[in-house]
Amino acid sequence: MEVLSKPDGASVATTAAPDANRRGDIIRAAGRLFHQKGYNGTTIRDIADAVNMRSGSPFYHFKSKHEILFTVTTEGIEVMLRNLEMVIARQQPPRACFEACVITHMNYLLGPGRDFAWVMLYESRLLDPTERAVVHCMSARYEEVFSAVLDRLVASGDLRDASAIARKLILGAINWSAQWYDENGASDPQAIAQQLCALVLREKN
Amino acid sequence: MEVLSKPDGASVATTAAPDANRRGDIIRAAGRLFHQKGYNGTTIRDIADAVNMRSGSPFYHFKSKHEILFTVTTEGIEVMLRNLEMVIARQQPPRACFEACVITHMNYLLGPGRDFAWVMLYESRLLDPTERAVVHCMSARYEEVFSAVLDRLVASGDLRDASAIARKLILGAINWSAQWYDENGASDPQAIAQQLCALVLREKN
DNA sequence: TTGTCAAGCAAGCAATTGCTTGGTAAATTA
DNA sequence: TAATTTACCAAGCAATTGCTTGCTTGACAA
Numbered sequence: 001m002e003v004l005s006k007p008d009g010a011s012v013a014t015t016a017a018p019d020a021n022r023r024g025d026i027i028r029a030a031g032r033l034f035h036q037k038g039y040n041g042t043t044i045r046d047i048a049d050a051v052n053m054r055s056g057s058p059f060y061h062f063k064s065k066h067e068i069l070f071t072v073t074t075e076g077i078e079v080m081l082r083n084l085e086m087v088i089a090r091q092q093p094p095r096a097c098f099e100a101c102v103i104t105h106m107n108y109l110l111g112p113g114r115d116f117a118w119v120m121l122y123e124s125r126l127l128d129p130t131e132r133a134v135v136h137c138m139s140a141r142y143e144e145v146f147s148a149v150l151d152r153l154v155a156s157g158d159l160r161d162a163s164a165i166a167r168k169l170i171l172g173a174i175n176w177s178a179q180w181y182d183e184n185g186a187s188d189p190q191a192i193a194q195q196l197c198a199l200v201l202r203e204k205n
Numbered sequence: 206m207e208v209l210s211k212p213d214g215a216s217v218a219t220t221a222a223p224d225a226n227r228r229g230d231i232i233r234a235a236g237r238l239f240h241q242k243g244y245n246g247t248t249i250r251d252i253a254d255a256v257n258m259r260s261g262s263p264f265y266h267f268k269s270k271h272e273i274l275f276t277v278t279t280e281g282i283e284v285m286l287r288n289l290e291m292v293i294a295r296q297q298p299p300r301a302c303f304e305a306c307v308i309t310h311m312n313y314l315l316g317p318g319r320d321f322a323w324v325m326l327y328e329s330r331l332l333d334p335t336e337r338a339v340v341h342c343m344s345a346r347y348e349e350v351f352s353a354v355l356d357r358l359v360a361s362g363d364l365r366d367a368s369a370i371a372r373k374l375i376l377g378a379i380n381w382s383a384q385w386y387d388e389n390g391a392s393d394p395q396a397i398a399q400q401l402c403a404l405v406l407r408e409k410n
Numbered sequence: 411t412t413g414t415c416a417a418g419c420a421a422g423c424a425a426t427t428g429c430t431t432g433g434t435a436a437a438t439t440a
Numbered sequence: 441t442a443a444t445t446t447a448c449c450a451a452g453c454a455a456t457t458g459c460t461t462g463c464t465t466g467a468c469a470a
Contacts, residue, residue, distance in 0.1 A: 040244075041245045122327060160408075169397075169404055172381025173375070173377045175377070176373070177374070177377060199365075199374055199375070
């Protein structure tokens with residue numbers, strides 16, 4: 001038996017992972033790389049390198065590169081939707097509810113979920129139609145829930161218009177922040193969220 | 206002379222272009238394809254096909270694929286900046302000036318400049334640092350000019366806040382419209398622009 | 411001890427990629 | 441008419457791509 005033989009120095013420790021979740025490592029690394037260089041600009045070898053694997057090994061966990069993109073994308077939108085629903089469950093008055101929604105959205109978008117959210121917003125269009133339909137369905141659900149929050153704002157007189165276009169414009173201002181936000185900059189996600197509220201909401205009496 | 210000989214069916218008319226500007230054809234086709242499939246998802250062969258060339262021919266007009274991206278990008282931002290300055294030269298009162306700026310911006314972003322603007326907004330980050338610096342410089346100039354428009358709005362009492370963040374949020378709402386605008390949909394760029402004005406400006410009188 | 415399994419490696423294949431080269435027909439200029 | 445230039449093609453090269461295959465290793469179970 002060749003148990004002790006090491007044919008060459010390249011054979012590294014196979015049990016390098018104390019934490020068992022290598023699949024999670026892959027989607028986190030993929031998220032970061034897709035964010036940095038785009039889906040098509042990132043190779044399987046990039047991802048494998050980032051988690052100290054050889055280029056064929058990710059295919060043990062995912063059946064294709066596309067499936068990695070799909071997993072990263074849905075991870076992003078799922079967390080956002082869950083967060084939103086948790087905030088709404090608090091049953092605050094309209095204005096406070098809206099502010100909390102925006103803060104939560106931005107905290108994830110600019111914080112721990114940066115990569116996932118980015119990939120969802122900007123790379124999911126590269127999925128094939130079937131997969132994209134799933135993602136689209138989930139973001140439609142997000143918008144639907146968000147829409148109800150806006151409706152209550154109109155009812156309470158804090159917002160003039162909750163039409164589909166107004167909704168898209170507000171969500172646009174929020175989502176675009178991922179483009180310019182600088183985590184070393186002066187303002188944090190919460191401050192930006194509050195600025196947005198001040199921009200679109202009526203002045204408090 | 207072999208004027209009339211056609212050695213094989215593949216030899217197509219070499220002088221197929223009545224309009225001489227094949228370079229322009231390439232950047233328009235590249236813009237469209239970069240918009241559809243992203244920079245890295247588009248091959249030189251895709252671009253060449255779109256303008257009825259063979260895969261090596263675009264390199265007669267551009268020294269690299271990167272240079273095509275750079276050209277498409279700067280085309281986008283240059284036009285937008287020129288448009289903005291033309292609007293401002295009209296010297297309208299603050300509110301009318303702002304509305305005109307937004308309408309002009311959106312008319313280009315969602316109309317004839319769709320592809321160029323999109324590439325500028327979403328693909329220019331794939332340029333190398335030197336080229337990206339040029340693009341960044343031009344968009345900074347755009348924001349600077351736009352900022353002056355916002356300052357006048359604050360002075361006239363039509364806007365509460367013209368801070369850097371407020372500016373980014375407003376421009377974000379505008380630019381994000383490229384993501385969801387449907388040219389077959391109910392509302393046109395001008396209507397969307399007016400909705401945005403209604404959203405961020407104080408009510409008249 | 412023996413067998414099974416999760417996890418990953420080493421090697422490489424077929425296709426695709428950006429780009430180069432040498433040539434050529436037509437238009438333009440001298 | 442002769443020389444040059446413009447614009448392009450045909451062919452292909454070297455590198456990279458996503459992915460497959462057969463095998464190894466350590467952990468655990470019977």
